[in-house]
């Protein structure tokens with residue numbers, strides 16, 4: 136499909152152009168006049184449009200397209216050459232010949248509210264950069280089933296009882312938790328932690344069951360504290376009870392993770408309900424937490440900031456009996472800057488263990504020293520540092536250490552890889568086509584009922600999550616709009632009634648965190664969309680995660696990296712990295728939300744043609760098979776598959792107004808989808824601002840990849856105009872300004888994590904009350920990003936980066 140670049144605001148395939156504009160309604164004389172006006176190939180001399188001409192055009196348009204009120208529209212005859220959609224400078228010839236033949240109409244509100252002089256409406260399919268050679272080599276889809284690397288063991292000897300767990304606990308696991316056999320890491324950890332009182336470092340891939348790997352031996356040993364040496368527990372007085380003391384503390388970096396661990400722990404203690412678990416993570420009144428601690432607990436799950444606070448201010452918290460300390464997600468704890476709190480906690484525990492409260496009697500079966508367990512999927516420098524702070528002569532527990540050594544894998548860092556059974560792919564998608572391709576991939580994924588239950592889409596920043604969420608839950612185009620013969624007339628007209636009809640849905644999206652997605656759903660298969668990021672209130676985050684977890688209808692969760700670590704969400708079949716992760720480790724954590732505990736899973740990352748394609752190297756590094764089975768997809772193929780079937784309000788499907796020939800209806804449907812989003816964005820100032828914020832934050836976030844991977848993400852190579860289209864924007868990138876961008880918590884608080892480098896209002900940093908992380912932004916990252924953005928983008932001020 137050629138783009139003449141001159142006359143059309145939007146170029147449509149020849150096959151789609153009807154011989155003449157369709158005009159309906161009104162008296163035949165008016166229809167005739169309107170028909171003529173709409174078909175006229177050349178406008179009157181640009182710049183000379185007088186009121187009569189304008190009136191004619193309005194009239195024609197109003198009658199021809201059934202627009203209600205001409206006052207809502209403004210007639211624009213561009214006085215200059217229309218901007219080409221590849222933004223290349225016009226040749227002298229183009230400058231002289233490329234006067235627009237079609238006028239465009241845009242809503243007055245557009246010019247009034249934002250002063251934007253022009254809108255750019257370009258075709259999805261033209262002027263897209265081509266994929267480089269790197270992407271040409273296609274991975275082979277592996278036909279043979281791959282042995283899962285994180286599944287429960289099938290070895291007959293690998294039973295929980297044979298590892299040393301008590302029969303009641305093993306029976307409870309099987310009957311109540313459907314956990315029949317241990318995974319490899321559980322086998323190794325249970326054996327070690329039941330037999331030895333030495334510190335341990337547990338390292339295993341995502342979804343391998345690390346939580347039970349440390350909880351089971353601790354629960355078993357606390358249960359054993361109740362048992363008299365001569366055998367069975369005889370009566371309640373023999374048993375551990377809430378006043379017996381706090382024996383174990385489990386620290387996790389986020390509230391979500393802490394809650395998840397607490398839920399598994401409570402489930403486990405169903406067979407030993409005299410042992411009392413508790414949780415202190417902030418987000419509620421300190422008073423209630425203090426009251427809980429005063430009542431007495433035996434196992435405490437906490438976030439480091441909150442625990443450090445209670446150790447300082449809650450007298451009732453007696454930690455002299457603590458014999459097990461677990462630091463879960465050690466790498467994350469360090470990334471989020473909890474080093475200081477952890478150091479403080481460890482020194483207080485050491486001190487209080489030595490100086491017991493007068494009169495307190497320790498359980499004689501308590502081990503003499505404390506065991507500290509550090510859990511992490513990676514063995515990075517900062518984890519090593521945490522190990523130095525917290526561990527002494529630690530045993531390194533790794534499920535397949537021996538196997539890896541045999542394979543010649545030497546470095547500990549390299550040992551972190553994706554689950555073997557996880558099917559990985561990448562899609563090379565030009566900037567302009569990103570949004571529509573995402574819609575196509577989701578449509579396709581959910582097209583067969585029951586094939587995909589849950590999908591997670593990772594997006595770089597909170598503002599972009601908000602935009603994409605509201606785009607997915609927007610109401611389908613109303614038939615008047617979608618039937619309008621924009622394409623037939625060869626112009627795109629933006630028809631927006633004064634009362635902006637999208638306002639209700641747009642403002643709803645500010646408070647909603649889940650809603651059905653009309654564009655992904657079909658009559659017999661409703662798809663629900665969810666959103667999650669750290670800028671949402673804690674209560675929304677919790678309820679959204681719960682709702683997504685429990686959802687029994689097919690669902691898609693759009694989120695930032697706030698959901699990348701440790702979260703165990705059931706039935707996630709597919710992970711899409713719409714924006715590549717800011718580091719290889721983060722990527723492995725993200726894709727690890729699927730293919731857990733031996734189950735199947737798929738992951739796809741979106742890459743733009745050009746230097747981003749080099750990122751495939753990072754994907755390969757995370758594979759045991761060195762990436763030979765990573766497959767690649769082409770955006771057109773994905774669009775074809777996603778839009779091959781007509782949606783409920785598809786022009787080319789249902790209503791049949793425009794029919795593409797030659798089996799390329801999918802192009803029309805994809806274009807319809809894109810234009811629908813663009814019209815919807817323009818239709819409401821609220822949505823327009825959200826799209827612009829999303830775009831701006833996204834560009835900022837782009838500069839925050841770790842230095843080792845930054846060569847794949849060259850901000851200078853970004854085509855900002857094309858990217859704006861992926862946010863449904865028709866503005867020139869230079870004119871996209873959002874006054875008073877959301878300050879974001881990071882802007883008025885100290886950034887925590889030295890290692891975290893995500894930006895754009897993403898939410899993984901600090902929380903006001905207790906230091907529980909919600910925003911991973913770091914001042915350092917932001918400074919770096921700003922400096923880089925300023926350096927790289929000549930018109931940096933356009934993006935309010937300063």
Ligand SMILES: Nc1ncnc2c1ncn2[C@@H]1O[C@H](COP(=O)(O)OP(=O)(O)OP(=O)(O)O)[C@@H](O)[C@H]1O
Nearest residue numbers: 287314316317318341342343344345346701703732
């Ligand atoms: N032995 C087992 N048999 C079957 N399922 C198990 C077993 N152990 C754990 N699971 C399940 O596997 C899932 C993953 O467990 P868990 O969250 O502990 O993994 P993880 O290794 O901590 O992952 P991540 O590194 O992503 O945090 C959970 O749903 C859990 O219930």
